[in-house]
Amino acid sequence: MSLKNGTNNSKSTGQIIVVTSGKGGVGKTTTTASIGAALALKGKRVLVADADIGLRNLDVILGLENRIVFNLVDVAKKVCKPQQALIKSKKSNNLFLLPASQTDEKDVVDEAEVKAALDQFRREFNFILVDSPAGIEQGFKNACAAADKALVVTTPEIPAIRDADRVIGLLTARSVEPLLLINRLDQNMVRRGDMLSVEDVQDILGIELIGVIERDENVIVSANCGEPVVYNPKSKAGMAFNRIAGRLCGESIPIPDLGADSIWGKIGRLWA
Amino acid sequence: MFNGLRNFFSNKAASKSIARSRLHFVLVQDRTGLTNEEMASFKSEMCSVIEKYFVIDKQGFDIEYKRETEMTTLVINSPIVVRRQEGQKHSAGSKHKHKQNQNNKAQTEESSDPQPVVAG
Numbered sequence: 395m396s397l398k399n400g401t402n403n404s405k406s407t408g409q410i411i412v413v414t415s416g417k418g419g420v421g422k423t424t425t426t427a428s429i430g431a432a433l434a435l436k437g438k439r440v441l442v443a444d445a446d447i448g449l450r451n452l453d454v455i456l457g458l459e460n461r462i463v464f465n466l467v468d469v470a471k472k473v474c475k476p477q478q479a480l481i482k483s484k485k486s487n488n489l490f491l492l493p494a495s496q497t498d499e500k501d502v503v504d505e506a507e508v509k510a511a512l513d514q515f516r517r518e519f520n521f522i523l524v525d526s527p528a529g530i531e532q533g534f535k536n537a538c539a540a541a542d543k544a545l546v547v548t549t550p551e552i553p554a555i556r557d558a559d560r561v562i563g564l565l566t567a568r569s570v571e572p573l574l575l576i577n578r579l580d581q582n583m584v585r586r587g588d589m590l591s592v593e594d595v596q597d598i599l600g601i602e603l604i605g606v607i608e609r610d611e612n613v614i615v616s617a618n619c620g621e622p623v624v625y626n627p628k629s630k631a632g633m634a635f636n637r638i639a640g641r642l643c644g645e646s647i648p649i650p651d652l653g654a655d656s657i658w659g660k661i662g663r664l665w666a
Numbered sequence: 667m668f669n670g671l672r673n674f675f676s677n678k679a680a681s682k683s684i685a686r687s688r689l690h691f692v693l694v695q696d697r698t699g700l701t702n703e704e705m706a707s708f709k710s711e712m713c714s715v716i717e718k719y720f721v722i723d724k725q726g727f728d729i730e731y732k733r734e735t736e737m738t739t740l741v742i743n744s745p746i747v748v749r750r751q752e753g754q755k756h757s758a759g760s761k762h763k764h765k766q767n768q769n770n771k772a773q774t775e776e777s778s779d780p781q782p783v784v785a786g
């Protein structure tokens with residue numbers, strides 16, 4: 395099988411995508427779990443890796459918290475075989491989790507160790523999604539170490555966009571291609587001119603947009619149940635994550651127009 | 667809609683416009699790594715350099731630090747009133763004001779952390 399967007403390692407096939415944001419709490423873990431599950435639904439072999447060492451959460455979002463034996467740090471330190479640390483999802487035979495360690499400090503591993511640990515999974519998986527911790531320190535650097543691409547998650551708010559801008563600069567310097575994912579958009583607020591629109595955010599950050607997720611209660615319901623929101627085919631967030639997965643597979647799926655600037659928003663913009 | 671009307675009649679700009687201009691301000695600082703004062707003196711020095719060769723409209727002079735997909739550009743927007751005639755010193759433009767908008771683009775490579783920009 396040959397995949398688009400090959401990696402720097404010629405023997406490998408899978409691509410590594412880090413999900414990062416700078417600011418905390420904007421939806422990195424939700425995004426990693428949802429897009430991972432969506433890609434698996436499309437028949438891809440997917441590994442989701444939790445690089446938030448010391449504050450792991452991807453396991454609970456996927457409902458796999460009671461099956462953890464080994465973790466990313468164990469793989470990086472060669473305490474176990476790579477395969478031994480993987481946990482298969484209950485819902486899909488194509489989706490696997492590599493959990494983070496909950497007891498270690500973020501800097502017990504370095505970039506080279508994490509890169510080596512993740513690179514060895516490229517042969518077996520089409521996609522490896524890495525959930526990054528918030529911030530731009532060692533944990534972030536480790537999460538990016540092996541990445542070919544990055545999903546930069548932001549909400550349409552000043553602090554999140556500012557931090558995303560910072561992260562985009564750092565990613566570009568590392569030759570990791572950044573793609574923009576806007577989360578928790580509220581169409582009504584955009585229409586009445588009280589929230590930055592997709593257009594605004596894209597214009598400010600100046601990188602390619604991969605998709606937009608609306609604020610959706612189903613995200614919280616799914617998190618409560620430990621089942622990614624993409625398994626709820628009627629939820630807006632679930633559908634949007636599925637579309638992003640399609641785009642990552644190279645399908646050309648248009649991004650729906652979510653509360654484009656109203657006339658009032660435009661007038662407001664003229665006045666600013 | 668109602669909120670739109672309310673904002674319209676109360677003459678209150680929609681809050682997203684405030685967000686936009688505040689973001690613009692912080693991002694220029696973040697991206698260039700220059701303080702307010704440094705930015706101001708960079709602007710006025712750039713202005714004087716251009717004024718050595720052109721008569722410009724200082725009101726319209728603006729510096730933007732913009733990221734596009736391929737590279738980051740420093741856009742120096744300087745409306746030129748007229749090209750300075752030979753021998754002409756600092757007197758204002760001629761009678762025929764040919765207003766041209768000239769974009770002098772200085773391109774900088776994106777580097778790891780925001781760094782002071784070198785205009786090329």
Ligand SMILES: Nc1ncnc2c1ncn2[C@@H]1O[C@H](COP(=O)(O)OP(=O)(O)OP(=O)(O)O)[C@@H](O)[C@H]1O
Nearest residue numbers: 418419420421422423424528578608609610613614
């Ligand atoms: N589209 C959405 N609609 C509603 N709630 C959302 C949405 N996306 C995320 N949330 C909620 O926001 C909270 C933070 O999400 P999440 O844990 O994915 O963020 P994070 O970026 O991983 O945070 P951290 O930086 O702490 O790791 C969660 O409670 C999640 O359920």
Ligand SMILES: [Mg+2]
Nearest residue numbers: 422423446451
């Ligand atoms: Mg998280």
